[in-house]
Amino acid sequence: MLLSLRKTQSKADVEPLLTLARELGYRTRFLDAGRHVLELVREDGSVGAPSDRSRIEELAVVKQVLDASDAPELTEARGATQPTVVRVGWAVFGGGQVSLIAGPCAVEELEDLVLVAHAVKRAGATLLRGGAFKPRTSPHSFQGLGREGLARLVAAREEVGLEFVTEVLDPRDVPLVADAADMLQVGSRSMSNAPLLREVGESGRPVLLKRGLAATVRELLLAAEYVLATGNPNVVLCERGVRGFDGVTRNLLDVGAVAHLATATHLPVVVDPSHAAGRSELVAPLALAGLAAGADGLIVEVHPSPGRVHSDGAQALSPSAFEELARDVRALARLRGKTLAVPRPEVPPVYEVEETAP
Ligand code: PEP
Ligand code: MN
Secondary structure (H helix, E strand, O other): OEEEEOOOOOHHHHHHHHHHHHHOOEEEEEOOOOOOEEEEEEOOOOOOOOHHHHHHHOOOOEEEEOOOOOOOHHHEOOOOOOOOOEEEOOEEEEOOEEEEEEEOOEOOOHHHHHHHHHHHHHHOOOEEEOEOOOOOOOOOOOOOOOHHHHHHHHHHHHHHOOOEEEEOOOHHHHHHHHHHOOEEEEOHHHOOOHHHHHHHHHHOOOEEEEOOOOOOHHHHHHHHHHHHOOOOOOEEEEEOOEOOOOOOOOOEOOHHHHHHHHHHEOOOEEEOHHHHHOOHHHHHHHHHHHHHOOOOEEEEEEOOOHHHOOOOHHHOEOHHHHHHHHHHHHHHHHHOOOEEOOOOOOOOOOOOOOOOOO
16 A cells, blocks of 8 residues: 655654554555655555555545555455456346346336336347336435336336346335345445445345446445445446536546446446436447446436336437447447347247147
8 A cells, every 4th residue: 555645744643654554464664755655565465454544544644545546445456357247137247248237217107117128138138227216306206116116127027037127225125125126226326325335235136336426436436345345246336427517418427437447446337328418319329438438238228108207208218229229239349359248038938739639
């Protein structure tokens, strides 16, 4: 660990840092004559506990931790040969595999949900998305169908054979949602909710963790660290755009963060071009930009009749636009040396053959 120390430090300011570092098992060495850059190396060559960095960072004399990567310990890249590969049903994220998640913003009519699920699966999606518990900015907006929404997702999975990811907002709902869903989504507005992160981690379900509206990459990784610390290794990060100063897109898709994360962490990263774009005509270009930057998948909102939905209709792709995007994704993935995971094959219906007397 490399530390930058504050300029106005006296010997007495630095002493507690040196003492703590030694207590934690680090050898210390100043790298400059002014004693502003301090290197900490573990005596036994080990990595050290995940809590070391935060304990050291809290000391007033420490200005910044200057590591080559800004990833906290549990999420830090372990070298190109050891990426985390997260599997959910037929979806595979990471390790050279790209997967498509698609579906409506919120679960509404069951017929629409099943229609979308069939369409996106046919196009190549390996996971269905749809919110039953919706995190709306206004308390007066549609909040989702709750339990009934979960029941419709379960029904669509049965009918279509497509696993699903859905958001859980409240730590108290985690057992209920984890019982039904194949993957749990922690949305942007919940990224820093530590009790929720612990609870979804404990559930043992794979977790899709979306970056907060104004969260730094390090804060996103620290949120993932909460889940990993429970012993649940299956976390997929999601870049969905951050607050920008311009209104031409709903959010500012941070493709730089996607490129950075591809080397800074072993966790897979997906891009949500829908919430970044806010308008359907911008979804495909942003999706492809995300993949070009190194994403391991996409989560895209799709609806056949965006005009009659209660949330995010303007950014929904039609099933045929999604099909077109999936074709481009397949080609771009190949160009990047990756492969698009394929959906569960359709099982042909078994017809009862009536025995007829010879
Ligand atoms: C969503 O996925 O529908 C959603 C609400 O996303 P976000 O948390 O990124 O706003
Ligand atoms: Mn949405």
